[in-house]
Structure formats: C-alpha cells, structure tokens
Amino acid sequence: MRLDKFLAESSVGRRKKVRTYIKEGMVKVNGDVVTEPAVEINESSDVIEYLGKVVTYTGKVYYMFNKPAGYITARKDKVHKTVFDFFNDVNMNGIFHVGRLDKDTEGLLLFTNDGEFEHQLMYPQKHVEKTYFFWALGSLDEEDRKQLEQGIYIGKGKILTKPAKIEVQKCGIYKEFKHEMPARNLHNIDSDQYNQPVVSGYLTISEGRKHQVKRMLKAVGCYVVYLKRVSIGGLLLDESLEKGQYRFLTEVEIQKLLLTI
Template sequence: MRSSGSGKSGGRGNYRGAGNNRDQKQGQGRPRKPRPEERRYDVGPGASQDGPKSGRGGAARGGPKGGPKRPQEPRRGAGQGRTAPARSREYEARAEERNRERYAGKKDVKLPKTFPGAEQEGERLQKVLARAGYGSRRACEELIEQARVEVNGEIVLEQGLRVDPEKDEIRVDGLTVATQSYQFFSLNKPAGVVSTMEDPEGRQSLGDYVTNRETRLFHVGRLDTETEGVILLTNHGELAHRLTHPRYGVKKTYLAHIVGPIPRDLGKRLKDGIQLEDGYARADHFRVVEQTGKNYLVEVTLHEGRKHIVRRMLAEAGFPVDKLVRTAFGPITLGDQKSGWLRRLSNTEVGMLMREVDL
C-alpha cells in the first residue's frame, strides 16, 4: 500500500492537499500577484498598489467592465457659488401676471419679411415660381441667379427670399407671374353657344365648359351667338375689367367671310371710319387673306368692343358677313385650338395680357 506522505507519486497528492507550502516558497523570491477575488477597485488618491491605478482604463473609472462608479458632482459655471433656491409657484404666478399687465395694451409688432426673425412668413420665391409653372425649384433658382426675377420692382439676387403671392408683385423677364389663386383659360367658342355663364332659356352657354371648376370663372367680353373663336375665362376681376375697358384699347382680330367683288379702297374706308347708329367705328388693320371666285376671307383688327361691331361695319360698307371667327384677343391667338376646346393659358401668355393693360 502506497504511502500518501512520501515518494514521487505522493507529490501530486501533496500539491492538492491543504498543507503544502508551494505558494509560500514561490512568494519568497518575488511579490505574489493578487488573485481576481483579492483585487481592489479603489481609485483616486487612496488606491492600493495592488489594484489598478487611478485613471487607468474603463474598469478603474467604473466603466462597462465593472467597478464601483463614483457619483459625479454637478458642474458649476464661472463665478457660481451655491445653487439658487427654487422659486415657489406663487412667485411664478405673480411674475406671469405682471408680464401680462405690462404687455396687455401693446400691439403685435409685424416684422418685414426680410427680417431674420420672420422666416416663417410667406413662401420661398423659388417655390412660388415652381408652382406657377416655371420649372423645377432648381430651374427657378437658376432664374434668380440670372437676375431675371423681380419682386415689387426690384431684381432679386438672393436665394430663399420669402414672398406673399397674394400681395407681392412677382415678374419673370418683365412678365407678371400668375399665382395659383388665379386661373386663366381660352375657349374656342363654337357657333350657337351663348356668351353667358348660365342661360335661363336652357341654351348651351360658356358655363357648360367649366362646370367642374372649383373657382367661379367669368368671361371677358362677349361674342355673338353665331360668332366663333377666342373668348377668355378667368377669376381675375381687375384683369377682366381692364381687358374690356376702352381706355386700354386691347386689339381683337377677326376673320370674316364675305361675298365680292370688293373694291380696292374697302380697307381705307374701314380705317377712316364707318358711320354707325352709335357713332363712328374705325378698324386698325384690314387685309384680304384668301379669295376664291367671289368669296373673300378678310381679316379685320380693331380695338373697340361694341356689340356686333365687325358685322355692322362690313354690312354698312355693303358686304354682309356670312361667317365670323375671332382669331386673337390681344396677345392670345386661336392657333390650332379646335372648336369647343378649353385650354389653360401659360404664364407667359398671362404675363403678356397683364402687360397689355399695365398690371
């Protein structure tokens, strides 16, 4: 039977036993490192040499690897001593009441749109231009960079300017920009349609072509029931008023079919003036467009807007009109627009109309 206290085979048993002195022999030559359970996590001036030094690693600061965290003291600003005592609710209520009494009778100060504190008023200029149909916002920013945009008569050179589309006058290349609140249409009125928005007798009228519009539109001027061609519809009252006012003299162009032969001086007679029941009527321009035998297609331009003016002038000159078409109202032309078709005017066309009547 082997002895547990002697021989080489008993060395392992002695090592596992509680009475061996191996650790003591190893500790005589150099200091023993502390075991994990013996390590200290003291930090700061009182840290032991065995534990981690102050400020080393996250564990020493109480980081994610463990260790006690030190309570952080609130930082104090320069010149601060002790924390000010909290105000009572009663004191806060009295202060608020005093402020209300102080500003009760004062009006709100309205800052200009370019003031740094008024950025929230209005819309950005490039956004208004983009909505009006001048392209993307980036394209509208390029218009501003090219000094082609004016607001209230001044050229805009800065990006992000805020404007009020309802009050500010915005122009691009000298033409007024039509904002979204206004609508402008051109209708090629067919023959037989009454130039009213609603007819009490049940006849077809201009209103039948815009029944699906949310905004109420009205027509600019009139055309005879049997006369075809351009008639404008809008909700811009001032523009409609000026377009029909004799003071601004907006020209209208007509194509009339008459039966000849016609004398060479017919154009001169019309330009000099034809005596009618309600006074002289003069044409601004006259020319023969087409002739087929005795059938003539003539063009008459005038700035008056009296009832049946073209028909009465030609009839008084001895040439009753068989068919009449208005091909232009100011800068708005009929082009290839088909009979009965309604189209929205472009911003350029609206700008030309407004320039025609000084808007």
C-alpha cells in the same frame, strides 16, 4: 390679403358678390363671423368659411377657350346652351368670361376670376386690339378698305368706329371657294348660280360695340357668313384646341396680355 379678394380668387363669387356675402354674415374667419369685406386675413394660416364650408385659396386663374358657334356667352340662358356648359368638370363659381362673342361667332374667349385683368382688357380707353377672321358675301375694293381703316358709321346717329386694320386674304366668286367656306352659314347662296362674289380676310378692331365686325363689313356691302376671333392683344388662339376645349393660359401668354394693357 383682403377678405373679399381672397373669396373672389377662391371661386366663391365675383368681388362685388362676395362683398354682399360678407356683409350678410355668410363668412367666418377662424370661427368668427366677419362682416367687413376689407378686413385683412392671412391666406396661408387663417381658416375662412363660407356657408359653413372651409374655402380653399386657389388664386387667380386664366382659361383660354375655343368657342364653337351656337352657344351664348353667358353663365345661363333659358333657351340656349352657354359657353359654361363646357366647364362641367371645373368649379366655375367666381370665374367669368372676359368680354363676349356672339352666338354664331367662334374662336378665342378668355375666362378668369381676376376682375382687374378683365377690366383692363375690355376698357375702351386701353385700345386692346382684337382680330377676327371672316368669310363674307360681297367684295372689298380699295375705297371700302380705306373706309374700314379710317373709321365708318355703323348705325344711324352713331359716331365713327375707331381706325381698324383690314387684310383681305381671298376674293372671287363662290364656286371658287365653296369647299373652304362653312356650309351651315350659306343659306343665302343660290345653289344654281355660283357667281356670288365672296371675300375672306382679317379685321382688327380696338373697341367692342355690339356686332361690330358684322356691322362694319355690312356698311361696305359685305354680309358676314363666318366669323372667328383669332387673337386678343398679343395672345393668339391655340389652334390645337378643338372647338369647345379649354386650357389654362401659360405664364408667357399671361405676360403677353399684361404687356398689351
């Protein structure tokens, strides 16, 4: 195994970062400083040290996380709490989030130390589908759905979105569904008049532009008030996970994702 791969899969840092550590003389193999990232080592018998501490090989790891709203998808932030704040009992060095979710978006977020896995899932040309459940102020008629499915402009001078899938679950007026909708996002509802049209459903996209789901629905007159990612490729969010909880992916789940890409 390459030395840089060993370090990346042992939670020392991402592949690019550990190459820098190696070149700067921070890594020893069997007591000798090695500055070549591509050097081959035996992960079972060689003793690898980083900054004087022996590194234990952990291998590739994959976490499923149920992200709550209100947290930034980043390792650290000067103002807001981040998704990494939920992993205090885990060594997250070298482990990173796969893609990202907006601060107010909930649901399925993956973490790994497998750079190739991340690249394959997020690479636009792979067309990996991601499905989101939404509640929005507004309504969706047949023409709106057709636009979303065929591709729609979501910004001045922007190209059409790739074809999407839309499945409307419920539509009507707010007073019919107010007990099902997340109250914290409903500051735009006039509490004296509950005749605001609302709609819920699932939108499946295969790309990842900034705020894409919200912008697509806004382009057909809908204002998203709740958004949750429920699947990536063939992997569904484990609904038994409470918000803020995580677990390792099973081998079956990993294989589902690998089949996707």
